[in-house]
Amino acid sequence: MSGISEFLDTLLDETVDFARDELKVLVKEAKNDNRVFIKHMGDLTEEFIKLRALGQLTNDEFEELMEDVVDLNKMQFHKLSVQAKARAERVANGIRDLVINSLLSLIKA
Amino acid sequence: MKYIKIYISIFMMLAISGCVHLVSYYDSVSYKNLTDMKGEMKVFFQSCQKEVAKGEYALSAIDGFVLSSAKAYEYEKGKGLNDDTISQLKTLEKTIVEVKSRYSSNVYSGSTCEARAEGVAPDASTGCLTIGYCIAKWKILETAFDIAITTEQSKIEEFK
Numbered sequence: 001m002s003g004i005s006e007f008l009d010t011l012l013d014e015t016v017d018f019a020r021d022e023l024k025v026l027v028k029e030a031k032n033d034n035r036v037f038i039k040h041m042g043d044l045t046e047e048f049i050k051l052r053a054l055g056q057l058t059n060d061e062f063e064e065l066m067e068d069v070v071d072l073n074k075m076q077f078h079k080l081s082v083q084a085k086a087r088a089e090r091v092a093n094g095i096r097d098l099v100i101n102s103l104l105s106l107i108k109a
Numbered sequence: 110m111k112y113i114k115i116y117i118s119i120f121m122m123l124a125i126s127g128c129v130h131l132v133s134y135y136d137s138v139s140y141k142n143l144t145d146m147k148g149e150m151k152v153f154f155q156s157c158q159k160e161v162a163k164g165e166y167a168l169s170a171i172d173g174f175v176l177s178s179a180k181a182y183e184y185e186k187g188k189g190l191n192d193d194t195i196s197q198l199k200t201l202e203k204t205i206v207e208v209k210s211r212y213s214s215n216v217y218s219g220s221t222c223e224a225r226a227e228g229v230a231p232d233a234s235t236g237c238l239t240i241g242y243c244i245a246k247w248k249i250l251e252t253a254f255d256i257a258i259t260t261e262q263s264k265i266e267e268f269k
Contacts, residue, residue, distance in 0.1 A: 040252065044248060044249070044252075047245070047248065048245055051241050051244065051245055054241075056239070056240065056241025056244070057239075057241045057242060057245060058224060060224065061211070061239075061241070061242050061245070064207055064211070065245050065246065065249060068204055068207075068246075068249040068253075069249070071200050071203070071204065071253075072249065072252055072253060072256070074196070074200060075196070075197045075200050075201075075253060075256045075257070076256050078193050079256070079259075079260065079263075
């Protein structure tokens with residue numbers, strides 16, 4: 001296993017209707033961002049999806065950790081430039097919509 | 110009305126000259142609280158990334174972190190013009206309390222650490238933290254501490 005596609009394949013049945021491409025783009029773009037904090041949010045999201053796919057985290061632990069990533073954005077928020085704030089907020093909203101609200105409810109127990 | 114204008118003018122002049130601060134000063138106690146907590150938690154989490162955290166020793170260490178973070182939060186709350194740091198410490202405290210809740214909601218049985226069927230146990234000493242959780246949670250805590258520490262450091266630059 002190496003990338004987010006493989007981790008998602010492990011977690012979800014092929015037939016499950018989930019915005020895989022949207023999540024892949026969100027993580028890829030965050031990881032490639034030149035702002036350290038936004039890149040870090042992308043890295044953490046991929047790392048935690050990987051740990052969940054490897055069975056090293058339960059769904060409950062995974063949810064707590066993804067909520068923590070969103071909280072980190074709140075901690076860092078006032079230190080970001082206006083442009084970075086907008087970008088960080090988009091990544092945090094994407095994590096909430098795609099991972100916490102959607103992926104978690106679909107993951108195989 | 111005339112006096113209000115005079116007061117505003119004086120305030121503006123003092124603010125421009127740097128005599129009035131809109132955020133709290135750099136505080137070496139705040140800085141030490143954060144770096145001490147980070148160091149102590151780093152040792153604990155490095156250990157539980159190799160072996161499941163369990164037993165009275167782990168529980169006592171986690172209780173110590175909860176207490177330290179509560180004290181640090183209350184210390185910051187007592188200062189004026191400190192909203193950013195107070196909000197950061199509140200998030201940090203919540204994240205650390207989650208570790209205690211996770212420990213209590215797991216049970217160490219045989220050689221495995223699993224979620225309790227009955228939820229949180231009254232006797233938390235039988236709890237545990239899995240290796241995977243320790244790996245991931247430390248990444249969160251390390252980032253959270255770094256954000257709070259650099260915020261405190263930035264106050265030195267701000268008031269130079």
